[in-house]
Amino acid sequence: MIDLRVLRDAPDLVRASQLRRGADPSLVDSAVDLDARRRAALTDFERLRAEQKGLGKEVATASGEAKAELLGRAKALAEQVRTAQADAEAAAAELEEVVGRIGNVALDGVPAGGEDDFVVLREVGSPRDLAAEYGADFVPLDHLDLGERLRAIDTVRGAKVSGARFYYLTGVGARLELALLNAAMDAALAAGFTPMITPTLVKPEVMRGTGFLGEHADEVYRLEADDLYLVGTSEVALAGYHADEILDLSTGPQRYAGWSACYRREAGSYGKDTRGIIRVHQFHKVEMFSYTSVEDAEAEHERLLALEEQMLALAELPYRVIDTAAGDLGSSAARKFDCEAWLPSQQRYLELTSTSNCTTYQARRLGVRERTASGETRAVATLNGTLGTTRWIVAILENHQQADGSVRVPVGLRPYLGGLEVLPVVAPA
Structure with a gap:
């Protein structure tokens, strides 16, 4: 698996390697997009999870109608957390599949081409x-x-x-x-x-x-x-x-x-x-x-x-x-x-x-x-x-x-x- 930091910071390098290999350079674009989607979903999940934890503390100290209202909010938030987590996991799985199809980045000096181009x-x-x-x-x-x-x-x-x-x-x-x-x-x-x-x-x-x-x-x-x-x-x-x-x-x-x-x-x-x-x-x-x-x-x-x-x-x-x-x-x-x-x-x-x-x-x-x-x-x-x-x-x-x-x-x-x-x-x- 190639370094995701290289994929983010130098996608042109990975595309060039794919071309030298005679492989599909569009996989690089797909991987970059999926990585961005995964990170965004993970950020949403972490934000919602933090909000969920904070709300849990409020529920613990509330009573009466206020507690009932907070419990309702907590239930809705729990569903949002599950959705965000599922989105992050799905994006991660798709990213792993696509990145797994990208070959290692060929080092400088490696000849381009196929079997007969050594x-x-x-x-x-x-x-x-x-x-x-x-x-x-x-x-x-x-x-x-x-x-x-x-x-x-x-x-x-x-x-x-x-x-x-x-x-x-x-x-x-x-x-x-x-x-x-x-x-x-x-x-x-x-x-x-x-x-x-x-x-x-x-x-x-x-x-x-x-x-x-x-x-x-x-x-x-x-x-x-x-x-x-x-x-x-x-x-x-x-x-x-x-x-x-x-x-x-x-x-x-x-x-x-x-x-x-x-x-x-x-x-x-x-x-x-x-x-x-x-x-x-x-x-x-x-x-x-x-x-x-x-x-x-x-x-x-x-x-x-x-x-x-x-x-x-x-x-x-x-x-x-x-x-x-x-x-x-x-x-x-x-x-x-x-x-x-x-x-x-x-x-x-x-x-x-x-x-x-x-x-x-x-x-x-x-x-x-x-x-x-x-x-x-x-x-x-x-x-x-x-x-x-x-x-x-x-x-x-x-x-x-x-x-x-x-x-x-x-x-x-x-x-x-x-x-x-x-x-x-x-x-x-």
């Missing part, structure tokens, strides 16, 4: 010239072909048991995921993050508070019988961890790294990335999450990005960093950087990780505050970023493939695989 900030590393290494006729295998030769990925049995976009990681596939996620957790721990194994089912108010029940609600799995949601990222559970609390940030940000299974319906991706494990319904992830002061949020964002790039270097992947356009931020983020690794089989970049600065948007919804040096409380800023996830296996297999279909293990992951240097081809079962 800005490339840098490219790191060079894709391998596999033709030069293995001959002009060499055709890179994709991750599924490699995974099947390694007996690491089994999508056929995944579909048999659970349906499309499910899979098994077997043998070295399972070991590789565990290696990657353990390396990610070690990196987070070394950087001062508290490791967390988080719930994967959350209450509606937590899912709503993080901004995932807006325009992308159809991506979320819901258990109707229990009124709970399956998370698509441990960001949700980590954001809810300190809901309705006042944090002490006097010594710096509070940082957590959550390991969880994640679930996504992929409702809007029909026909897209259907092969292999690029876009699936269930996966594992290590997610960084920071609570910090507003003043430190942008520096913390750069810190999360640097940690993501550290992990990409450990996996020895060529990648680029992009500044995501406003229309592709999602409702909660004010700025988002994506890291995309090169995919040899498709000759394109594939998003592996992202980090978002959500400023105070989530914290306002969830009631997470800090106490300032002056003793006042205010909303904190929240940030998130992915350090490792199942999808990384796609890029690791393809970028480190060898001519015979085996895969070289990046040096940084070898300690997590018992020193294994090569994932060998396995004879068909």
Whole structure:
């Protein structure tokens, strides 16, 4: 939820952000009008309530006809109080609904536009010239072909048991995921993050508070019988961890790294990335999450990005960093950087990780505050970023493939695989 003071004092700023997002700017005008109506109704309610209290004191000391007259006035005033209170509550509910549809105010410098309007900030590393290494006729295998030769990925049995976009990681596939996620957790721990194994089912108010029940609600799995949601990222559970609390940030940000299974319906991706494990319904992830002061949020964002790039270097992947356009931020983020690794089989970049600065948007919804040096409380800023996830296996297999279909293990992951240097081809079962 955006700051209502910003909405009142700088509505043009919010309108401009909506336009950069490709969203409806008229929501800003509706919200401003509803806010004025709510405040006016609340003022009327408080005035009438004060008058009601004063009248109650007069009734207590009156007698005879005077008391009867005062009681009549008190009854009429009570009805006015109820009406004013109902008006204020109705305006507040309408305001909450409209404001909830307004995305976070995009920070200065965020590119305008949609999914294809990102800005490339840098490219790191060079894709391998596999033709030069293995001959002009060499055709890179994709991750599924490699995974099947390694007996690491089994999508056929995944579909048999659970349906499309499910899979098994077997043998070295399972070991590789565990290696990657353990390396990610070690990196987070070394950087001062508290490791967390988080719930994967959350209450509606937590899912709503993080901004995932807006325009992308159809991506979320819901258990109707229990009124709970399956998370698509441990960001949700980590954001809810300190809901309705006042944090002490006097010594710096509070940082957590959550390991969880994640679930996504992929409702809007029909026909897209259907092969292999690029876009699936269930996966594992290590997610960084920071609570910090507003003043430190942008520096913390750069810190999360640097940690993501550290992990990409450990996996020895060529990648680029992009500044995501406003229309592709999602409702909660004010700025988002994506890291995309090169995919040899498709000759394109594939998003592996992202980090978002959500400023105070989530914290306002969830009631997470800090106490300032002056003793006042205010909303904190929240940030998130992915350090490792199942999808990384796609890029690791393809970028480190060898001519015979085996895969070289990046040096940084070898300690997590018992020193294994090569994932060998396995004879068909």
